[in-house]
Amino acid sequence: MAETVFGKILAGEIPAERVYEDAFCIVIRDIAPQAPTHLLVIPKEPIATVADLGDEHKELVGHMTVVASRVAEKEGLADDGYRLVWNCKDAGGQEVPHIHLHVLGGRQMKWPPG
Ligand code: AMP
Secondary structure, rough: OOOOOOHHHHHHOOOOEEEEEEEOEEEOOOOOOOOOOEEEEEEOOOOOOOHHOOOOHHHHHHHHHHHHHHHHHHHHOOOEEEEEOOOOOOOOOOOOOOOOOOEOOOOOOOOOOO
């Protein structure tokens, strides 16, 4: 599990600010925030990309989305709204090959994204 930066965070080998944890995932603050609030929902299971998800992951991905909603509410983002992002592989802008759901809020988001 310790082969990516998120594996190392999950293993406690490098520090991160954990704002939430349960049996299936953690939520940390992004080290290079792209919005006033930028959180990452990271599953404990090290799945490399969204393209690797299978039917067996439906419950996990649904859980991560609900966790994102809960932490967004706790961070005060629920009234104005926020953005959830899954980057997938190089063309999608994914840098860390361990899936994670970005929670971005606290500013007006633009569309189309960059
Ligand atoms: P992605 O480009 O979708 O793979 O997103 C990876 C995210 O992980 C980026 O937003 C990085 O800023 C963030 N990141 C990388 N290293 C760390 C770290 N040690 N602690 C918190 N966030 C990190």
